[in-house]
Amino acid sequence: xxxxxxxxxxxxxxxxxxxxxxxxxxxxxxxxxxxxxxxxxxxxxxxxxxxxxxxxxxxxxxxxxxxxxxxxxxxxxxxxxxxxxxxxxxxxxxxxxxxxxxxxxxxxxxxxxxxxxxxxxxxxxxxxxxxxxxxxxxxxxxxxxxxxxxxxxxxxxxxxxxxxxxxxxxxxxxxxxxxxxxxxxxxxxxxxxxxxxxxxxxxxxxxxxxxxxxxxxxxxxxxxxxxxxxxxxxxxxxxxxxxxxxxxxxxxxxxxxxxxxxxxxxxxxxxxxxxxxxxxxxxxxxxxxxxxxxxxxxxxxxxxxxxxxxxxxxxxxxxxxxxxxxxxxxxxxxxxx
Amino acid sequence: xxxxxxxxxxxxxxxxxxxxxxxxxxxxxxxxxxxxxxxxxxxxxxxxxxxxxxxxxxxxxxxxxxxxxxxxxxxxxxxxxxxxxxxxxxxxxxxxxxxxxxxxxxxxxxxxxxxxxxxxxxxxxxxxxxxxxxxxxxxxxxxxxxxxxxxxxxxxxxxxxxxxxxxxxxxxxxxxxxxxxxxxxxxxxxxxxxxxxxxxxxxxxxxxxxxxxxxxxxxxxxxxxxxxxxxxxxxxxx
Numbered sequence: 390x391x392x393x394x395x396x397x398x399x400x401x402x403x404x405x406x407x408x409x410x411x412x413x414x415x416x417x418x419x420x421x422x423x424x425x426x427x428x429x430x431x432x433x434x435x436x437x438x439x440x441x442x443x444x445x446x447x448x449x450x451x452x453x454x455x456x457x458x459x460x461x462x463x464x465x466x467x468x469x470x471x472x473x474x475x476x477x478x479x480x481x482x483x484x485x486x487x488x489x490x491x492x493x494x495x496x497x498x499x500x501x502x503x504x505x506x507x508x509x510x511x512x513x514x515x516x517x518x519x520x521x522x523x524x525x526x527x528x529x530x531x532x533x534x535x536x537x538x539x540x541x542x543x544x545x546x547x548x549x550x551x552x553x554x555x556x557x558x559x560x561x562x563x564x565x566x567x568x569x570x571x572x573x574x575x576x577x578x579x580x581x582x583x584x585x586x587x588x589x590x591x592x593x594x595x596x597x598x599x600x601x602x603x604x605x606x607x608x609x610x611x612x613x614x615x616x617x618x619x620x621x622x623x624x625x626x627x628x629x630x631x632x633x634x635x636x637x638x639x640x641x642x643x644x645x646x647x648x649x650x651x652x653x654x655x656x657x658x659x660x661x662x663x664x665x666x667x668x669x670x671x672x673x674x675x676x677x678x679x680x681x682x683x684x685x686x687x688x689x690x691x692x693x694x695x696x697x698x699x700x701x702x703x704x705x706x707x708x709x710x711x712x713x714x715x716x717x718x719x720x721x722x723x724x725x726x
Numbered sequence: 727x728x729x730x731x732x733x734x735x736x737x738x739x740x741x742x743x744x745x746x747x748x749x750x751x752x753x754x755x756x757x758x759x760x761x762x763x764x765x766x767x768x769x770x771x772x773x774x775x776x777x778x779x780x781x782x783x784x785x786x787x788x789x790x791x792x793x794x795x796x797x798x799x800x801x802x803x804x805x806x807x808x809x810x811x812x813x814x815x816x817x818x819x820x821x822x823x824x825x826x827x828x829x830x831x832x833x834x835x836x837x838x839x840x841x842x843x844x845x846x847x848x849x850x851x852x853x854x855x856x857x858x859x860x861x862x863x864x865x866x867x868x869x870x871x872x873x874x875x876x877x878x879x880x881x882x883x884x885x886x887x888x889x890x891x892x893x894x895x896x897x898x899x900x901x902x903x904x905x906x907x908x909x910x911x912x913x914x915x916x917x918x919x920x921x922x923x924x925x926x927x928x929x930x931x932x933x934x935x936x937x938x939x940x941x942x943x944x945x946x947x948x949x950x951x952x953x954x955x956x957x958x959x960x961x962x963x964x
Binding site: 390391393405407408409412417419457459460462468469507508701702725726 | 753754755756761764765767768769770797842843845846847850937941957958959
């Protein structure tokens with residue numbers, strides 16, 4: 390069958406690749422809802438290093454997607470079943486390392502075509518059923534799974550005194566991590582530190598929100614999550630090191646194009662643990678879906694989702710990416726291609 | 727119920743490159759008609775697919791189904807094509823009514839077997855519009871200026887381009903409506919009205935438009951075939 394793959398060929402320019410795909414032995418999914426990630430924007434706007442762009446483009450964008458199974462020869466899923474798609478694809482089994490860090494793993498929408506296709510063909514282990522989750526919310530499952538992965542690792546690594554957890558950043562990632570923490574660590578106080586008062590107002594479930602410049606001198610946290618990325622990483626990490634209690638764990642989640650200077654003297658003095666956390670694997674998707682099946686959790690996520698008009702023609706792809714530049718949190722859209 | 731009708735009654739007289747009808751020529755690693763059929767198979771709303779094939783090629787078509795999509799054998803029916811396009815459609819309608827019984831609710835999505843680049847969106851929009859309006863044609867806006875000449879020597883008129891579209895397929899209908907209109911035609915009309923949508927138009931039945939795709943080309947000539955090969959990145963066959 391000839392599949393339509395909607396590729397970014399150069400910044401802001403899309404074209405169609407016609408690709409013959411075999412649908413024997415794999416799950417064929419029709420994408421229905423997608424969500425935009427900052428990583429997509431960096432390609433769309435040409436903000437990646439020109440060498441990286443030359444190497445990775447043409448490529449279909451989008452790695453946050455839910456869809457409907459249309460064919461599954463393996464019998465794992467039934468036709469019509471709603472599913473979410475895992476962009477991370479491990480190739481070498483590894484019992485020690487998480488699949489999202491494993492050598493040989495590749496990621497759809499980073500060097501391989503993402504989900505902007507007419508049909509997506511995947512191995513059954515790269516597909517997770519999401520019954521009971523409305524499609525517009527299921528679209529951001531990958532994003533939630535990244536938060537779940539970080540919180541799962543935090544659970545494994547951090548010491549047990551988790552009275553106060555600080556989350557730096559006021560965007561979608563910070564919001565989702567805070568939601569997951571509030572759910573999985575109900576005894577902990579969640580304090581969110583951000584730059585934008587209006588965005589911080591969205592964190593109604595946090596015990597406290599603080600503007601970056603207004604953090605009191607005696608402020609203390611046991612552990613922290615850095616969800617800023619970019620230029621904000623340096624200031625966030627520096628703040629965390631200042632306010633964190635001894636042997637606290639800092640989960641690093643924001644992506645930065647440039648190297649970030651870190652006050653290692655105080656990291657050493659406090660015996661801190663710095664943990665890098667990126668992407669997610671199947672177990673995280675499953676845990677994310679089980680959280681998202683609860684209506685209260687759905688409602689929380691719903692408040693950061695802006696649904697743009699559907700994409701029904703190739704010109705609409707640029708429109709949703711441009712819309713996303715002006716929405717404060719997550720942009721989702723129905724995929725009618 | 728919703729039925730796909732893939733029209734493959736042709737014998738490839740325009741290709742001059744093969745003894746085989748063009749729908750059976752390979753595109754990448756499988757015949758063109760299998761690509762088309764696979765797209766119909768992945769449209770969950772289509773309940774059964776009928777392929778109208780020239781009587782000489784019925785067995786060949788069955789072999790292709792068995793080889794390429796054996797798991798869908800129950801969903802695929804092969805019918806003998808007629809002398810022209812509309813006769814093939816009518817043969818398919820009769821086969822459907824024999825298998826499933828007549829019903830005013832049946833929708834038929836007719837499609838050229840040599841348009842393997844059809845998309846699921848086009849199929850979906852055809853079905854939606856056929857359910858709502860009864861008759862649908864798939865078109866794209868004309869990019870070339872269309873010139874009308876009554877005598878083939880001088881221009882009679884040049885229609886305004888924004889009103890001109892190029893017809894593609896699918897063409898989809900409420901099955902009972904199409905059958906009724908076709909059976910009302912005289913023999914002379916049948917000889918002239920080779921396009922199913924035109925039957926509706928001359929009988930003042932509105933036909934809704936669905937936007938096609940430029941890529942949804944009809945592989946009719948050697949050039950088309952070479953373009954299609956290039957589009958899927960396959961090897962060109964001279």
